[in-house]
Amino acid sequence: MPLQSASINTSIVERSYQHEAIRRVTEAFANKKRRALLVMATGTGKTRTIMALIDLFLRTHQAQNVLFLADRDALVEQALTDGFKAHLPHEPRDRIYTHRIDTTKRLFVATEQTMNLLLR
Numbered sequence: 001m002p003l004q005s006a007s008i009n010t011s012i013v014e015r016s017y018q019h020e021a022i023r024r025v026t027e028a029f030a031n032k033k034r035r036a037l038l039v040m041a042t043g044t045g046k047t048r049t050i051m052a053l054i055d056l057f058l059r060t061h062q063a064q065n066v067l068f069l070a071d072r073d074a075l076v077e078q079a080l081t082d083g084f085k086a087h088l089p090h091e092p093r094d095r096i097y098t099h100r101i102d103t104t105k106r107l108f109v110a111t112e113q114t115m116n117l118l119l120r
Helices: 016-030 046-059 073-087 112-118
Strands: 066-070 093-095 107-111
Touching (some): 073 107
Parallel strands (some): 066 107, 093 107
């Protein structure tokens, strides 16, 4: 199924501007772009928007694995629990701390600092 024609999971995102953000990213990817930046204010549902976008990418086979990076432990834990666990509960997930990565999982979270240390 093409990314652009896949339905957005309304149990994850309900607000029209969240749907608009997801559609714009899917349009960019359909036009062969591989980068997108979403700038959203505090409290507008950035985590939910990204979870719905990840759900789309997984369902349309645009991605097989996802790495969610954040600059603080609190944001990594939020992504793991309030994000992946809450909205994609059937997808195997894990936090990266070391080089030992469970390749049976599909969703990963880590801090930028951890990834910098591991990639040295």
